[in-house]
Amino acid sequence: MAVTIKDVARAAGVSASTVTRALTMPELVHPETRDRVRRAAATLGYHPNRAARGLITGRTGNIGLLVPDLGNPFFPSVVKGVQARAHEADYAVFLADTDEDEAAEAGLVRRLSKQVDGIVLCSPRMPDEELRTLVADTPVVLVNRRIARVPSVTAEFPDAMRQAVSHLTALGHRRIAYVAGPRSAWANRERVRALRLVAGEMSVDLVEIGNVLPMFEGGVAAADQVLAARVTAVIGFNDLIALGLLNRFTARGVAVPADISVLGFDDIALAAMVNPSLTTVALPKEQSGRAGVDLLLQLLAEPDRQTAARRELPTQLMVRGSTGPANA
Amino acid sequence: MAVTIKDVARAAGVSASTVTRALTMPELVHPETRDRVRRAAATLGYHPNRAARGLITGRTGNIGLLVPDLGNPFFPSVVKGVQARAHEADYAVFLADTDEDEAAEAGLVRRLSKQVDGIVLCSPRMPDEELRTLVADTPVVLVNRRIARVPSVTAEFPDAMRQAVSHLTALGHRRIAYVAGPRSAWANRERVRALRLVAGEMSVDLVEIGNVLPMFEGGVAAADQVLAARVTAVIGFNDLIALGLLNRFTARGVAVPADISVLGFDDIALAAMVNPSLTTVALPKEQSGRAGVDLLLQLLAEPDRQTAARRELPTQLMVRGSTGPANA
DNA sequence: TTGAAAGCGATACCAT
DNA sequence: ATGGTATCGCTTTCAA
Numbered sequence: 001m002a003v004t005i006k007d008v009a010r011a012a013g014v015s016a017s018t019v020t021r022a023l024t025m026p027e028l029v030h031p032e033t034r035d036r037v038r039r040a041a042a043t044l045g046y047h048p049n050r051a052a053r054g055l056i057t058g059r060t061g062n063i064g065l066l067v068p069d070l071g072n073p074f075f076p077s078v079v080k081g082v083q084a085r086a087h088e089a090d091y092a093v094f095l096a097d098t099d100e101d102e103a104a105e106a107g108l109v110r111r112l113s114k115q116v117d118g119i120v121l122c123s124p125r126m127p128d129e130e131l132r133t134l135v136a137d138t139p140v141v142l143v144n145r146r147i148a149r150v151p152s153v154t155a156e157f158p159d160a161m162r163q164a165v166s167h168l169t170a171l172g173h174r175r176i177a178y179v180a181g182p183r184s185a186w187a188n189r190e191r192v193r194a195l196r197l198v199a200g201e202m203s204v205d206l207v208e209i210g211n212v213l214p215m216f217e218g219g220v221a222a223a224d225q226v227l228a229a230r231v232t233a234v235i236g237f238n239d240l241i242a243l244g245l246l247n248r249f250t251a252r253g254v255a256v257p258a259d260i261s262v263l264g265f266d267d268i269a270l271a272a273m274v275n276p277s278l279t280t281v282a283l284p285k286e287q288s289g290r291a292g293v294d295l296l297l298q299l300l301a302e303p304d305r306q307t308a309a310r311r312e313l314p315t316q317l318m319v320r321g322s323t324g325p326a327n328a
Numbered sequence: 329m330a331v332t333i334k335d336v337a338r339a340a341g342v343s344a345s346t347v348t349r350a351l352t353m354p355e356l357v358h359p360e361t362r363d364r365v366r367r368a369a370a371t372l373g374y375h376p377n378r379a380a381r382g383l384i385t386g387r388t389g390n391i392g393l394l395v396p397d398l399g400n401p402f403f404p405s406v407v408k409g410v411q412a413r414a415h416e417a418d419y420a421v422f423l424a425d426t427d428e429d430e431a432a433e434a435g436l437v438r439r440l441s442k443q444v445d446g447i448v449l450c451s452p453r454m455p456d457e458e459l460r461t462l463v464a465d466t467p468v469v470l471v472n473r474r475i476a477r478v479p480s481v482t483a484e485f486p487d488a489m490r491q492a493v494s495h496l497t498a499l500g501h502r503r504i505a506y507v508a509g510p511r512s513a514w515a516n517r518e519r520v521r522a523l524r525l526v527a528g529e530m531s532v533d534l535v536e537i538g539n540v541l542p543m544f545e546g547g548v549a550a551a552d553q554v555l556a557a558r559v560t561a562v563i564g565f566n567d568l569i570a571l572g573l574l575n576r577f578t579a580r581g582v583a584v585p586a587d588i589s590v591l592g593f594d595d596i597a598l599a600a601m602v603n604p605s606l607t608t609v610a611l612p613k614e615q616s617g618r619a620g621v622d623l624l625l626q627l628l629a630e631p632d633r634q635t636a637a638r639r640e641l642p643t644q645l646m647v648r649g650s651t652g653p654a655n656a
Numbered sequence: 657t658t659g660a661a662a663g664c665g666a667t668a669c670c671a672t
Numbered sequence: 673a674t675g676g677t678a679t680c681g682c683t684t685t686c687a688a
Binding site: 002047049050051052054055060062070071073075076077079080083087092093094095096097099111112114115216243244247250269270273274275 | 379544597603
């Protein structure tokens with residue numbers, strides 16, 4: 001059915017070996033032969049069967065990508081970045097969505113690992129030890145999580161949080177709530193840590209609420225607690241939570257930002273679409289995806305470097321309509 | 329490195345053939361041997377190499393999925409459905425995002441096709457003839473597009489549009505604008521067709537605007553034309569466009585739904601999150617994904633059925649805050 | 657510079 | 673019920 005290397009070999013009047021060489025190590029074959037082979041391949045529409053190739057080279061030309069929830073627009077952005085970079089490097093992408101099911105992660109990774117050269121784990125929720133075990137078997141790059149000796153791409157969280165809080169204190173806010181995301185999310189732990197630090201430095205009162213799921217509904221659910229806490233500003237773990245807050249506030253007749261300021265993280269497209277638009281700290285999304293693939297390719301190229309590569313990307317506060325002066 | 333069938337064979341004291349049989353056709357092997365093999369496989373952590381298996385069986389156990397833009401929340405939902413169903417059937421999913429690049433589609437399909445058993449094409453933009461050529465080479469199921477002799481999953485568009493327009497006319501609207509999505513999108517053509525039909529039947533004035541990209545920005549861009557058209561209601565090709573309209577209306581001080589009603593298609597999660605919330609016709613998203621995989625599996629099981637399977641799924645109007653009585 | 661042959665891991669077929 | 677062997681498509685020695 002499909003055109004194989006033999007078809008090309010026959011058409012070009014050479015052996016299969018020569019076809020391989022002409023296509024993958026052109027300098028080893030006579031220019032004339034090379035051209036003949038290439039023309040034959042082109043006319044027949046030949047593309048090597050990657051599975052067969054992988055069998056012998058041990059490389060599949062595929063990479064795996066695991067995300068917690070495609071329903072959160074943050075992740076499709078990362079996926080886009082991964083795809084773009086992977087295709088540039090002629091890799092195809094296996095995608096798996098864990099549906100925020102922490103327990104399913106390891107199994108999915110194991111399934112994927114047989115068919116890919118490496119895996120980009122985006123915001124994995126599993127515990128450190130489990131992650132460690134996995135990493136022993138398969139080349140893995142983490143996006144949005146950091147763990148010793150594993151390559152990772154993260155955002156500059158302390159700085160991101162500093163931008164957020166500075167903005168709020170500049171507006172006069174002194175008592176701020178934080179609605180926490182999943183306990184198992186490294187990003188949440190980091191944000192909490194950074195926030196406590198920064199809050200201390202700037203002597204703002206911090207009220208921690210949650211944990212809730214990193215979804216719109218989580219924000220809606222937390223909103224009333226936020227109001228009860230009598231703060232003038234609230235920071236959501238991510239934009240979806242912040243949007244949930246926004247929604248519930250409006251429903252309860254609490255004006256944003258007049259009565260309370262709302263700030264999120266991620267800068268998903270949605271943040272700019274709502275009214276009032278959402279002030280948020282933009283995280284590198286597509287860029288993280290691209291960087292993740294970069295690190296993975298690097299890892300595959302030199303499997304036994306000593307130090308794990310680590311990239312930390314900058315963030316940017318996007319000031320929009322949901323934050324304003326404190327109603328002192 | 330990885331444990332192969334030979335390792336299992338040796339451990340169980342049988343031949344490779346027997347290992348295969350014990351694992352894939354258990355009834356053909358003596359219960360005692362079967363158990364021994366299975367135990368060996370389990371202790372060694374053996375999983376057959378799918379690439380190698382695919383080489384001989386002609387099956388990869390993978391399916392491909394092509395979507396135009398993961399940035400549109402509609403598609404992540406479909407992807408989730410595809411994933412869920414595929415994993416149930418023990419298939420892995422290759423994902424590719426074409427970034428609304430019509431020209432890139434065929435190439436991506438060709439690349440994918442070597443490594444998958446079949447492909448789910450979601451809302452492909454390419455022309456019919458091109459699609460036909462593709463379908464000749466690879467098992468393909470269409471989601472959100474219909475073309476003769478190719479299995480497809482679609483929504484009941486005429487009915488969907490009827491629900492939408494009935495709602496608006498019931499509210500007293502008599503002059504309605506439609507902001508069209510991409511000309512190359514089958515869904516857009518269908519909506520236009522259905523809309524003209526229904527508008528005729530119900531004798532409403534129809535103003536067609538566009539085409540614009542099926543994104544928030546497209547809606548923003550079309551909004552002023554909509555206002556200039558002096559309609560009392562507008563239907564967007566999809567929710568993103570409708571949200572763009574909403575946003576621009578608000579910016580221009582046009583009240584929704586007091587001054588103008590806005591209605592979208594898809595029911596992306598976002599639609600319920602904004603204020604006013606968006607009235608929209610809910611399309612089956614995850615369900616379409618699942619159904620797409622179902623049809624594909626069916627197609628793979630009986631490649632030469634005469635009639636292409638076709639599923640048409642129902643839709644549901646979600647009445648929310650963005651539509652109200654016409655200001656007659 | 658090129659070809660022949662071996663082999664990657666698994667399965668299908670033919671023996672037994 | 674089980675084992676041996678050929679084979680899938682390709683790459684990689686090894687010879688020539």
